[in-house]
Amino acid sequence: MLANYGYKDASGDYFITIDTDKCNGCGDCAAVCPVDLFAGMDEDPNDPLRVEPVAIVAGTKKNKVKYECNPCKPEANRPPLPCVAACATAAISHSW
Amino acid sequence: MxxxxxxxxxxxxxxxxxxxxxxxxxxxxxxxxxxxxxxxxxxxxxxxxxxxxxxxxxxxxxxxxxxxxxxxxxxxxxxIKAMAKGAVFFFPDARTVADVGAEEGRAAKINASGIPEDFAINEKCAAGAGTFIESMGRALETPLDEMGPLALTSNKEIPMNAQCAIFAESEVVGLIHANTAKNDISKAIHDAMASRVVSMIRRIGINREVVMLGGVGNNPGFLEAMRRDLSLDTIWIPEAPExxxxxxxxxxxxxxx
Amino acid sequence: MTEDKKEFWRWTESNWKNPDMEWKDAQFISVGIDVGSVSSQAVIMADGQVLAYGNMRTGSDSPNSARNALNFAMEALGDMPEDRMDYCIGTGYGRVNVPFADRTITEIACHARGANFIYGPNVRTVLDVGGQDIKAIQCDEKGKVTNFLMNDKCAAGTGRGMEVFADMLGVSIQEVGDRSFEFKGEEPPAVSSTCVVYAKSEAAGLLRMGWAREKVLAAYCKAMAERIYSLVERVGVKSEFAVTGGMAKNRGVMDRIMPLIGMDRLTTPWDTQIAGAVGAALFSHALCMKGKGRKK
Missing domain, CATH: 3.30.420.40 (ATPase, nucleotide binding domain)
Structure with a gap:
């Protein structure tokens, strides 16, 4: 399942996509994120019949992605994002 | 000339x-x-x-x-060029400038000649512009020019969850129904708005003193919230920032x- | 049926009982409660089939709204004692406020599963436009989600955005759909501002220029359609396509989205607002089948 967390508002698209078929719930993304955007879950709230753990974008953060991700996304250049780099299964992508 | x-x-x-x-x-x-x-x-x-x-x-x-x-x-x-030139006209040492008007917020990093080197814009969404405070003022039944001074009389921290001006209006109405004091609600509104502007400034990097232009610069509640959020002693504002x-x-x- | 005519932007509440079924015949009674920002639904199922439902406004107090919706459905059912219920799942924006629920599940999973039930197993794309959010979901033949997004950050394209706009124009929300086609001349271009706050100022300008209210409504319904479509496009449109949620009843928006989607939408005799609660009740039933129902 492609879980698209985030939003689109009048100023642009701000989505973080987690491919739950690739995610193994290891929690490495949560460990490296400086703003605690990710949370490791034992049960996928979007997939009640899944048994493996999974990462989600925390409910309190998903509507602030544009602002929360700023420390890792300077306007001047595009360095590798820690969460994307930390994910061994390449399950995370950002829309911007 | x-x-x-x-x-x-x-x-x-x-x-x-x-x-x-x-x-x-x-x-x-x-x-x-x-x-x-x-x-x-x-x-x-x-x-x-x-x-x-x-x-x-x-x-x-x-x-x-x-x-x-x-x-x-x-x-x-x-x-962007206009706000950069405006900032160095008043403050020749200015290197970071934010301009928040009614419908748009902008921030830029500028060099010594007032040329913008980097910028961020928050446009087309009322959550990051002066309109946000005005709309919330309507929900609070408080005129715009009284919103800032009202916020200054509160020291409570109430988080606002809604990131949209329309949804925030319902949240403000909810706070009123829960008998939250008007000044505390006004502060929450200014804090929420300032955090969005500050986040935009952080994205271009805070480069020495911050100059604030635009009509929102007249709002003392907003400036105080911004100063607190940026941990700065002062934000430079010209007379009539609009x-x-x-x-x-x-x-x-x-x-x- | 009850109706409140005092506030013109409200819609009609309803409850229903399946005349062909009796609760006494059922092995499992499973319940799904969907507490949305604007409306709340309770669906009571007997062995995986809808027995009764209630569809009501959400009040300012979520726990009461969940309770009221359940009572409303029970009222339609008549004489079933509440302890006959084997399992109850809460979903929706207010799902943590369903005090009598055994478990909560997000509305994403529930809407896909519910759409699979009310529209049939060929549904692959589900669009749900609720009071405060837009959900675009792709699912497989079992109603399992394969791709989704949920936009509840911004009011543009949501029921609330439409309410604010209808309110400004003084048009009742039920009339928006029809009125948006009652203008003379060509279909106007969409209102260009996405942000509802700015779209309102833009509309005020159009009214000043002499546009009829109907034409302004048409321009806004078109903007809503384009906005909603841009979100559906992100997850992709696969045949067949179905719409749930309150906006499905607004032809002003729906008739303008469908040409963008480029295929027909499935129809159903069911009330599209109950999809989320149906999905929750189906998950309840699935858990009962796994032996997780309440001990008797």
């Missing part, structure tokens, strides 16, 4: 007359639905304020979201002439 800068914004149109590096006239009129009329009126008023004739102006430079309506402009510059970009346009006209 006399130049004029006209900033046709979403809410107000501002004109500045500059004579040898000094502001000699200014005028602000509501933009309304006829931008061209607003531009003409603000120029006429500024000329009268300066006590000159329109023919005395050597060069006119236009800026703002409605700059295409400035028919008499010899030159037009974008809002004229910042018009001043920048007039200064740009003087440079090129």
């Amino acid at each position: 006399i130049t004029a800068g006209i900033d046709c914004g979403a809410k107000n149109t501002k004109t500045i007359i500059l004579d040898k590096g000094k502001i000699t006239g200014k005028a602000l009129v509501a933009t309304g639905f006829d931008q061209e009329k607003a531009v003409r009126e603000s120029l006429e008023k500024a000329v009268a304020d300066a006590g000159i004739r329109t023919e005395d102006i050597e060069k006119i430079c236009g800026t703002g979201s409605g700059r295409n309506a400035i028919a008499m402009a010899d030159d037009k510059i974008n809002e 004229f910042g970009s018009a001043v920048g346009a007039a200064a740009a006209a003087a440079e090129d002439a």
